[in-house]
Amino acid sequence: MKLRTLTLGLLSASALAFAAHAESITIATVNNGDMVRMQKLTDDFTKANPDITLNWVTLEENVLRERVTTDIATKGGQYDVMTIGTYEVPIWAKQSWLLPLDKLGDDYDTKDIIPAIAGGLSVDGKLYAAPFYGESSFVMYRKDLMEKAGLTMPDAPTWDFIKQAADKMTDRANGVNGVCLRGKAGWGENMAFLTAMSNSFGARWFDEKWKPQFDQPEWKNTLQFYVDLMKADGPEGASSNGFNENLALFQQGKCGMWIDATVAASFVSDPKNSTVADKVGYALAPDNGLGKRGNWLWAWSLAIPAGTQKAEAAEKFVSWATSKAYAELVASKEGWANAPPGTRSSLYANPEYQKAAPFAKMTLDSINAADPTRPTVKPVPYVGVQFVAIPEFQGLGTTVGQLFSAALAGQSSVDDALKQAQDAATAAMTEGGYIQ
């Protein structure tokens, strides 16, 4: 009898211990507004899944990229969910570093994900990362300054119009620059903008045989136009300006136009932080009549590394964070304007969201206008609108970014910068085995 009691007792104790042993998953993420909001709302997830606890590791974007790359390449197993972008997903999926997301649940509605975004996160028709928020780029402009200049911004402007408007809006005596654009060197900084811009000028990084194309007239036209525009109408020291620097300038009323990420719309229209919140208009990124616009496509997405031991719990979390229900949760707590943008068609069909976010339609149109598989006018051997999805691109993109940033700062001529870019790209492609 005693033995039976003891055995029963032990069995129930171990059952209790098993139930109490919550599975803990570690999520690596960046400190962007939408991500921080998600961390605050995770009670909703843990209430529904009491057996899963969440550990957050928030890192600066470049450090995050380096850390998750190190971890995934060495199968370190430190993370169960990783926040990565459209650049990493195709490369990592091909290396079998990511698990395909095929158990997101019956009510997840994968078809609702905006096709352009889903395409960027899929390899061979399988989704390898779920988009948390997506973005394109567009023109943000000051309606009051545009009116003062006697011009009307079309919904789909050309680069010539942008130049004309920038010339008229520039008022250096009053600290107003006609246009603010990225100049800070980096593959994700100035090269994101310039690569997207070059698409609308018909340029491409490589031809079908991976031969670099910086010696072609399309790149010369792109870079010359950019440097001339910024010299005439850009802010002082533009070669050090990235997203945050331009955001600060625009919010302080020092830019007539700013062409950058659609996610910036929620910042510049926020009266708490922006002095021009009620004066901002939006338009599609400019074109040159060649059939492609200068807008990019990016999605911060949640992916599960192949080395995780907790794939099931991780997928449950990914499903929750990128679901329609999550957008509704954000809306109920912080209003529809704060719902993560750019991932689901249903959000843009929602009249409440359209009312709360005046930039909604333009954001969706911009995302739909980008095609990662056919980014520019001529055919290319790579995927990616503002990047080339090959492992070599981070290093090469930054090198070229430094050369173009130097041209903007006046340290070298446009021709010199392009020649050096051509040499650097040829060397990198030869070394990588792309050019035989």
Place this chain on the structure above:
Amino acid sequence: MARAVTTQHKTIATAAAWIVALLIFFPILYTVITSFKSEQEAIQGFNLFPSGTMESYSEVQAQSGYFKFFLNSVLLSVGSTILALLVAIPAAWSMAFSPGKWTKDILMWMLSTKMMPAVAVLFPMYLIFRDTGLLDSRIGLMIMLMLINLPIVVWMLYTYFREIPGEILEAARMDGASLWNEIVYVLTPMAIPGIASTMLLNIILAWNEAFWTIRLTTTEAAPLTAFISSFSSPQGLFWAKLSAASTLAIAPILIMGWFSQKQLVRGLTFGAVK
């Protein structure tokens, strides 16, 4: 007349020292000032007079608990310093009091390990940590911090020990002191100022180390460097919050440095004048 010149020199020297000190300290001061601004104030250009809001501090605390990171910083910096001293005191003793043919070369070799960029060994170190199960563990990081600061600790202690006359140690040996007793009861008390300043400097170095402490930790062992890093954002202007996080991270070590500055200066100038 001579006295007047001296006073004038003194005034100029003092003024120059203040200017240099202010220049060096200014970035820290401005970080503290910015932490008391709202985000909108923070981006509005140079301004030395904040509105005094504590908003950023409460948001930083709400977003990620400070105390866990702080505790890890204390454990890692103090732990790695103790480990380093345990290794470095005997090493410096042997180099100072019974130098061999290769002592100078060994010292130079030790220092040369500091000349290699840390990122060059990131992958090998990461693999070693992974295979020994030390990723995200405090003990692993203590060993790492001990190793990277060891050359400096050995060098500093070696310099201090060289100032102590070898005859005193010989006298102790004549009186029958064992090697252990010689190091613990004779050498260490005489070198206390040097050891103390080495300790303080090593704690500061370990506290501020931001390459390995960010790359080898995730949640359990992450110190304040990881805490600051989590507030840096590529998309969004959170300068006030970042400043508040930085202020919280540097405050403890700044206060410690302030209180121990006499000891620190005394140790650093130990043996400078003969």
